[in-house]
Amino acid sequence: MTIGVLKETGTENRVAILPAEVVAMKKMGIDVLVETNAGERAFATDSDFIAAGANIAERIEVISGSEMLLSINPPLEDDINTFKEGQVLCSVLSPVENSSWLEKARLRGLTVLALDLIPRTTRAQSMDILSSMATVSGYKAVLEAASLLPRFFPMFMSAAGTIKPSRVLILGAGVAGLQAIAIARKLGAIVEVFDVRSAVKEEVKSLGGKFIEVEGAKEDSAAGGYAVEQTEDFKRKQQELIQQRAIASDVVIATAQIPGRKAPVLLLNETVYSMKPGSVIIDLAASTGGNCELTQYRKNIVVNGVNIIGKSDYPSDMSSDASKMFGCNVINLLKILVDKEARLVLNMQDDIINGTTATHGGEYISQRVRQMLNIK
Numbered sequence: 370m371t372i373g374v375l376k377e378t379g380t381e382n383r384v385a386i387l388p389a390e391v392v393a394m395k396k397m398g399i400d401v402l403v404e405t406n407a408g409e410r411a412f413a414t415d416s417d418f419i420a421a422g423a424n425i426a427e428r429i430e431v432i433s434g435s436e437m438l439l440s441i442n443p444p445l446e447d448d449i450n451t452f453k454e455g456q457v458l459c460s461v462l463s464p465v466e467n468s469s470w471l472e473k474a475r476l477r478g479l480t481v482l483a484l485d486l487i488p489r490t491t492r493a494q495s496m497d498i499l500s501s502m503a504t505v506s507g508y509k510a511v512l513e514a515a516s517l518l519p520r521f522f523p524m525f526m527s528a529a530g531t532i533k534p535s536r537v538l539i540l541g542a543g544v545a546g547l548q549a550i551a552i553a554r555k556l557g558a559i560v561e562v563f564d565v566r567s568a569v570k571e572e573v574k575s576l577g578g579k580f581i582e583v584e585g586a587k588e589d590s591a592a593g594g595y596a597v598e599q600t601e602d603f604k605r606k607q608q609e610l611i612q613q614r615a616i617a618s619d620v621v622i623a624t625a626q627i628p629g630r631k632a633p634v635l636l637l638n639e640t641v642y643s644m645k646p647g648s649v650i651i652d653l654a655a656s657t658g659g660n661c662e663l664t665q666y667r668k669n670i671v672v673n674g675v676n677i678i679g680k681s682d683y684p685s686d687m688s689s690d691a692s693k694m695f696g697c698n699v700i701n702l703l704k705i706l707v708d709k710e711a712r713l714v715l716n717m718q719d720d721i722i723n724g725t726t727a728t729h730g731g732e733y734i735s736q737r738v739r740q741m742l743n744i745k
């Protein structure tokens with residue numbers, strides 16, 4: 370089998386695999402065709418890919434010469450007509466955002482594997498692209514906050530006096546939030562954390578964060594370890610407590626999300642107006658509406674002297690290591706998709722493959738995609 374690697378379009382700097390992953394694919398008996406300059410912005414040259422065993426070709430040849438195509442973002446909607454029926458596309462899909470893209474791909478008879486739909490199970494952990502990219506975002510969010518903040522993160526005792534450590538408030542202790550706690554603590558800040566899942570309490574403490582509990586959080590074991598929508602009474606209590614802690618903070622890293630829904634609003638307008646000028650809010654939930662009422666997706670704004678960062682493409686900023694992690698996750702997925710003769714075998718009895726296959730043979734397959742798109 371030949372797998373093609375497409376060059377990303379727009380402002381994306383990552384590439385789906387780096388040369389080291391080409392070596393791994395060659396060992397699996399897979400030939401790799403990489404689009405010219407695909408790795409350029411992740412600091413992997415065409416020569417690096419060739420040295421690892423890949424062939425380089427123009428986009429049109431990569432598309433026509435590959436059984437399966439890999440990319441980080443789905444190829445442009447206009448590209449769909451250039452794909453052949455039965456061809457496999459593998460990328461991070463965001464099915465709701467790209468529903469018309471997906472419908473076009475289904476009608477074209479393409480098999481679409483959505484990497485963001487890989488089940489969050491123990492067996493699929495090594496393929497979990499969402500976790501890898503959230504790790505990058507949590508790390509980079511803290512560094513961005515530290516560089517924007519007009520204060521030190523750590524405590525300083527010097528001849529010029531003592532400087533108090535900064536206070537960082539983390540909203541949501543999922544993968545990005547836990548990484549943000551670890552990095553903010555390493556930089557010497559005092560860290561306080563809110564989450565609605567009691568399971569994260571011990572993890573927060575073990576990373577050196579203070580978990581602030583709001584009584585009455587709703588949890589649902591059927592939600593697969595994810596958060597669920599809270600009651601109005603809980604939301605009000607939580608917003609009040611967050612307001613108190615935000616006023617005392619220098620930085621807020623907001624990561625709270627509820628799968629398939631709008632992000633919960635945790636930082637109200639009045640909270641931002643009561644925060645110290647010079648403070649920084651990094652809203653990693655911006656793409657799903659934001660945890661702060663004032664966040665503007667992909668924009669950096671200043672309100673009452675508070676920086677509100679609605680950027681969400683930190684993995685693209687960390688193109689080298691983010692591509693490395695992405696590629697490793699892809700290789701681990703290929704290990705269950707490809708047989709010993711290097712043939713692609715889509716075993717729909719496998720929960721990972723079934724859950725990840727958005728469309729195949731003109732049908733919507735994944736139950737989660739069907740739910741998200743309201744398909745009976």
Ligand code: NAD
Pocket residue numbers: 488489490491493494497499500503540541542543544545546563564565566569593594595596597599624625626627628633635
């Ligand atoms: P996410 O991005 O959906 O949410 C981030 C965090 O926000 C979560 O911890 C959530 O509880 C929290 N949150 C939601 N609403 C909130 C509110 N109103 N107030 C405060 N916090 C709120 O989550 P994620 O980082 O993708 O993962 C969440 C969990 O999923 C993990 O901690 C883990 O239990 C599970 N998970 C499992 C695997 C695996 O086994 N392969 C991989 C990744 C995640």
